[in-house]
Amino acid sequence: ETGGNEGSLSDARVEGRGRKRLTRKEHKKRKKQRKAQNKQQAQQEEDGVQGSSATTDSKNSTGNVAESEDIGETAVEYVPTEIPSLKELEKAHGAKPLGKWFPNAVIIKSKDPPVATSKVSLVLFYQYVDPLWPESVTQQLMAYLCQIAQTRVLGGRIRVAREGVNATISSRDSSSGISAVNTIRHFTQDLLQFHDVFKKTDFKFIDDLSGDRHFKDFKVFPVKELVYYGLDGDKAPLHKGGTHLSAQDFHKKLADKDTVVVDVRNHYEAAIGRFDGQTVASTEEKGGTKNKDDAPNAAANGGATYVDPKMRKSTDFANWLNKSETKKQLEGKQVLLYCTGGVRCERASAYLNNNMGEQVAGVYQLQGGIERYLQAYPDGGYWRGKNFVFDKREAIGIDNPDGDGGVVGNKKKHKPSKDKKSEGEFLPEMKCCICQKPWDRYIGKKKCLTCGVPVLMCDACMSSKANKDDQNLIRCPLCIEEDVTVRANEVDWTNNGVAVCKSSEKGKVAPSVLKWGGGHASQKKERRRFKRKLCKFGADCNRPDCFFAHPKGEREGFLAGEND
Template sequence: MAHTAGTKKLGSWFPTASVAKAAPVEGKCTILLFYHYCRPELEKDAKQRLIAFLQDTTGRLQLGGRLRVANEGINSTMSGTADAVREFADALTNWAAKAGKGPFLNPTPDYKYIDDLPPDRAFKDLKILPVNELVFYGVDEKHAPLVNGGTHLDPKDYHQKMKENDTVIIDVRNHYEAEIGRFDGQEKEGGAKYIDPKMRKSTDFKQWLAKDETKAELKGKQVLMYCTGGVRCERASALLNTEMGKDLGGIFQLQGGIEKYLQEFPEGGHWQGKNYVFDKREAFGVGNLAGVGGVVEGGKKKKEKAGKGLSEGVLGKCCVCACEWDRYIGKKKCYTCGVPVLMCSACCTLKPDKTPGKELTVRCPLCVQQNITVPAADVQLTDNGVGVSISKKTKSDGGRNRTNGKEGEGKSAPSVCKWGGGHAVDKKKTRAVKTFGKKCKLGDECTRSACYFTHPKDAKAKANEHSKRPHDSGSAAEVTKKRNVDTTVEKGSNIDILSKVMLSAKERKSVSQPHGDKEQKISKKTKISKKL
């Protein structure tokens, strides 16, 4: 039975995203990767027809994944059974050929299948995301036409090209991806020089390319480019060719990306480390195409101790203790720019990102190298996180660094990964309701500033506050004057946090009215919980 896809708002970034539950995969799972740029670009009605087709077909086949759809094309990572994802690919190709004016998926997309994966590598839902660009570079077709893109080389030819002299190889991925794996084996053998633009996000590529030192390093060289699956190289190579193609010895890109290369060279070739991916595999290396992510027995994530269970050739390090580590676990983010950071399981248990005074230990290598100290939470976004500036709030207190108390505005990251879409607010509300009244497992040792669970110290503080209150006597006005503020919603308590998250200002005002006896207070709290 087909699932039902409905329009659901995922914050201001994706106001018309289509989201639907996917069926659980029984047995082996297959992941399908593909992208395709349409030429000419899709008109608005053609784009809507494509979205409708995708909703209907993925629903019928019960597929999961992420599909980004723009006027310029489609970029997808999908999961399901081997038969289902192949049936989808055939259906898409056939539908496009019959779509009327201009079979826009011609030539056929380069479908990449990763078969025989554990069932927990499947996506739990299917999201179709209408976007302006398949990869957000902030560069359009007018300034970097795709016809000017680099020459596509299959993995075997690309492998040979990496051995040539006067050649450089540009990693078009983000730095946190390159931190755990990259093409630099050839450099040890006298081949292409590896270059990492050190990007936090794709929009940084344009700024990196505009630097004089970048142009000097590339001038006269053959330039090889690569990314995870190939899509990020398309616009990046076109921009490079537009900016300085006449000064280069040629531009080449890896057809199918790292995914195809490691299928062609299962022993690794010139690849070192793990390949970071944006699906349930998390990352995979030589001899482990299923990846290190996913879930295991009991529904718990795999636990690995620092220095144990890690394969040879680990390139990354824990951001806190600097031990060898190459897994992005716990959804840890750089305190000053917001990109994922590597933190070993031992350091994760210490929660340095939640401990006052320890936050600056949770920074990515770029922020450490660049001496970035201003928290990502204290910067204003000007262009999708590019060209950030310190917020007025931070400036108003003299630019005091919240973690070390030193004066001065400090230095903010040139770009940040900061999601301001708004859907996290809804998740926060749901979490507050689910945890209301439950005891925190950490007890009074909990240091989380916004913990929704209750703590023993909350009850003690509440009892002490109650004992200090004046007896309710006289008129309501007199009682209000004595108390100043009704403590039915205790400051710092579970209810206080809930009220801040869940209640409007008007509702909070109504809760703050004084009550004469204990029964009235209990009744009022009961009403709050029911309302939540």
């Protein structure tokens, strides 16, 4: 073990953190750290963490990454982040409640000063584990992630559950000269060091993005489900999930007849881009002629019928599937499912198989999601429109890998695409919710006042005074279609955003609300107002969603529990 630590000390010098000779005091500190690490490893074995010792595993994983991902001469040697003990972590990291939804999320703000010309890298991944991790492993992983985020320049979000992790992580070039390209890969090596299950993980790396694509903070959310479907494992066991298809096989199946392709994303994502090119005449040339060798002419066969379940959030999926119209639509058909990165299809396809596997001719899911498909088909294949993403890129176009994110009309920062967009390139749903002119960006956090989902609003309508206050009832296309008219802030919602009542004297209520909209926004405002008043119960308060202020430190600590 001593050898291993010496190794990491010299590695630290390579990264420029340990250039000067160690003083006696520092030597003592290192010795103490080593001792703690050894103790930690013994503890891990007891806890059932399968990762082998830091030294051997880090060597193996360095080899793996170098083989699969050639990052060239810029490669900086990997210095593992030590896995601290739970006791140390309890002291070091306070959990910060993020409201009712994630009472025990942890936020780490980056201390590294920004670099003017820095580039950003992303890694997107998810990993389900079977059997479930014991609670102690999820707590240790959360703590370890905090440790990593304080050592490396990282931002983003990671959901940690007993069933695995789901993450969108960014890095930028650091002030000490370590590139984002290296940091983001070192982060994945830390995970390999923590647990062997990450050897199976499909890490999607995206490099060379502009500097403003970095998340300023690193958030760790403890959750029950990686994707909140509100299903327990028995209703959608992962081993019943649909057959995983590569981008190429998915592309071929999109051209099949007697096939439906189900969009497992929310309607506001589907509105700006989707897999329906196989049935649209204008893109026939794209799918049929250009990719002649890959697939039979889609238009001639009919191609897979596109189905949008019109969800506001993933909890709507089960309700949609249980409708008799849905069952009729899917009966006897091959069913293809897809989402942004693949994670949402895992449980959705399992639920579908479990409920009507006998009535359909096979259930399939796109491995790696749209993200992987568009890498395999840079001209778009059967995809039309843009890929909505949950990071600072906002939405990715075929000719715009850096994404739309940022200020509208900031042409200095974001080069406009080669050819100016003609009106024909807009999908019919891509229009401003106020003036109806073609528009395809979600900006200014504008949301539907009756259900909270993001709405498309053009820059002109955005800056008009009439839309700045809440006088104008801004609604999403779903609420207009369903004639939902009651404002979300006038309705009581469950913790998971399901309406407590379905209608009021004022009209129809949305079946579900997105967490950052509607009533929750006003709750948040309210909470801010009461934050400065002291709670009458003080440190003894045990109301989990108490608005008032409490003596500092008394109610903190993410070991308190888990919630969604």
